Amino acid sequence: MITIPVIDISPFESGGPAADGMIREVRAACEEHGFLVVAGHGIPKQVNRDMDRACRAFFGQSPEEKSRFTPANGDILRGWWGVGTMATAASLDIDTPPDFMEYLGFGPELSPEQRDDYARRDVQHVDSFFAANLWPDTEGLRDAVERFYDETTALARCLVRILAVALELPPDWFEDKFEVPGSSLFVNYYPATGTEPQPGQFRRGQHTDYGAVTVLYTDGESGLQVKTRRGEWVPVPVVADTYVVNLGDLMGFWSNGRWRSSMHRVICPTDTNTDRLSVPLFFNPSLDALVQCVPTCLAPGEQPNEPIPAGEWIANKVAATT
Numbered sequence: 430m431i432t433i434p435v436i437d438i439s440p441f442e443s444g445g446p447a448a449d450g451m452i453r454e455v456r457a458a459c460e461e462h463g464f465l466v467v468a469g470h471g472i473p474k475q476v477n478r479d480m481d482r483a484c485r486a487f488f489g490q491s492p493e494e495k496s497r498f499t500p501a502n503g504d505i506l507r508g509w510w511g512v513g514t515m516a517t518a519a520s521l522d523i524d525t526p527p528d529f530m531e532y533l534g535f536g537p538e539l540s541p542e543q544r545d546d547y548a549r550r551d552v553q554h555v556d557s558f559f560a561a562n563l564w565p566d567t568e569g570l571r572d573a574v575e576r577f578y579d580e581t582t583a584l585a586r587c588l589v590r591i592l593a594v595a596l597e598l599p600p601d602w603f604e605d606k607f608e609v610p611g612s613s614l615f616v617n618y619y620p621a622t623g624t625e626p627q628p629g630q631f632r633r634g635q636h637t638d639y640g641a642v643t644v645l646y647t648d649g650e651s652g653l654q655v656k657t658r659r660g661e662w663v664p665v666p667v668v669a670d671t672y673v674v675n676l677g678d679l680m681g682f683w684s685n686g687r688w689r690s691s692m693h694r695v696i697c698p699t700d701t702n703t704d705r706l707s708v709p710l711f712f713n714p715s716l717d718a719l720v721q722c723v724p725t726c727l728a729p730g731e732q733p734n735e736p737i738p739a740g741e742w743i744a745n746k747v748a749a750t751t
Contacts, residue, residue, distance in 0.1 A: 431663050433655065434458050435671065439469030441591055456595040463676045463689030464655050466668055467588070467644075472580045474670060477646050480577045480616075480708060483570040487533065488618040488706075490567075498533075498563045505556070506534045506613050506747065508563035512620065518634030518694075520749045526630040529697065533616040535562050535574055543609060552717045554744045558611040577708065578614050581644045581672070585612075585712035588642055588674060596684060597725045606718040607641075611740055612711055619652070619695065619705040632695040632705070638677035639746040640713035640739070645673040650705040656692035665693075678746075679714065682737055685726035716740030 436454050440447035458465040487495070492511060500508040513527040539547070539559045547555045564571050589607065590600040619632040632652060647653070653665040653673065665673055681690035698705075714720065719736035727733060 431462075431657050431661070433462055433464045433466060433663070433665050435466040435468055435666065435668055437469035438467055438587070438591060439471070441587070452591065452595050455591055459592070459595065459676060459680075459684070459688040461658070461689070462655060463681075463691035464665060464693070465674050466666055466671045467584075467674050468668070468671050470584050470672060472584060472672075476573075476577055476580050479569065479573040480646065481648055481706060483567055483573040484533065484616045484618070484706060484708070487565050487567040487570055488531065488620070495531075495565075498565050500560070500563060502560075504748070505560040506536060506558065507560045509533055509565075515750050516634060517636045517750050518631075520636050520639070520746045522749075523635065525634045526627040528633045529622065529626060529630055530617055530619045530632050530695075532618065533565070535578065535614045535616075536560075536612055537578075537610065538562065539609070547716070550717065552740070553738075554611075554716060554740045557744060557747075558613075558716060558740065574614065574616075577646075578710065581614075581646075581710040582610070582612065582712065584672065585642055585644050585710060588644070589712070592642070592680070596723055598723060602723070606714045606720075606739075607712070609715045611640075611713045611716045611743065613713070614708065614710050617707045617709070619707075621704045622697070622701045624701060626697045630697065632697055635692050635694040636750075637690045637692055638675060638711060639679075639743045640677040640711045641679045641683075642712045643673075643675050643677060644710045644712060645675070646708040647673065648706045650698070650703060652695045652698060652705055653707075654694055654696060656694075658689075662694070677711070677713075679720045679737070679739055679742065682720050682734075683723050683726075685722040685733075687726055713743060714739040 498509040518525045589603045593602040654662040678690045718739040721736040722733040
């Protein structure tokens with residue numbers, strides 16, 4: 430049975446043999462799975478508890494109440510999207526029934542100066558990635574989301590430094606690529622169905638993540654599966670007080686395909702009365718960052734492919750799913 434590893438990243442800042450061993454574990458996980466489960470992250474447990482409680486309170490409301498927070502523009506990655514509004518597998522041109530999930534989308538907002546700078550440089554998709562958040566009036570929700578976003582973003586920045594070292598680069602090699610991250614934070618709620626799903630329906634259809642690194646909180650319910658190199662679907666272990674971390678397409682490009690942006694999905698449970706909540710932070714580069722193979726992943730004499738604009742890649746993938 431192939432198992433996604435659980436790795437304690439706490440030795441990184443201290444360095445030494447323990448950190449070197451951890452880097453080797455991370456490198457092997459990126460090459461084989463594109464997934465790992467991260468312990469030793471330093472985020473207080475209360476951050477997840479507050480997030481889980483407030484989000485469940487929101488999703489427990491009627492569709493009519495939740496629909497007050499539906500974005501007016503379908504290109505905006507903000508607000509509430511109901512069950513049946515997304516078919517994630519369509520990003521791979523796979524025809525399936527819509528995902529059985531609903532979600533809330535949040536993300537960073539730009540200062541007027543940053544927005545003016547993007548406008549001067551004609552950076553595309555700014556309004557989609559940096560739209561104003563639609564804040565539900567559910568008690569404690571905004572505070573919980575903002576704290577969760579800040580904590581997981583700090584973890585993601587640490588992980589990117591770890592990944593740089595694992596690629597035999599300086600720890601700060603990716604830093605300028607994430608100067609103004611085009612990140613998204615989704616709260617995925619998979620309600621209990623009480624009935625069998627449609628043929629070929631998943632809670633979330635198979636897909637790769639489009640950006641760089643995903644940091645995922647789950648409520649302890651299983652269902653997330655990863656497709657192995659042999660084409661088998663294996664479960665991601667559920668471990669208390671950890672985060673699931675996986676690589677997106679852009680990290681695959683940076684590593685010249687050495688590291689996996691793995692196919693994954695969320696299956697429907699046998700017990701149709703079981704719900705599930707998960708919160709992924711999609712930690713993405715600046716929209717105008719150009720993604721190209723890093724020097725340490727080029728063979729002698731090999732030339733890198735043309736650079737890929739990060740925002741363009743992600744925006745095109747998202748558009749295919751809605």
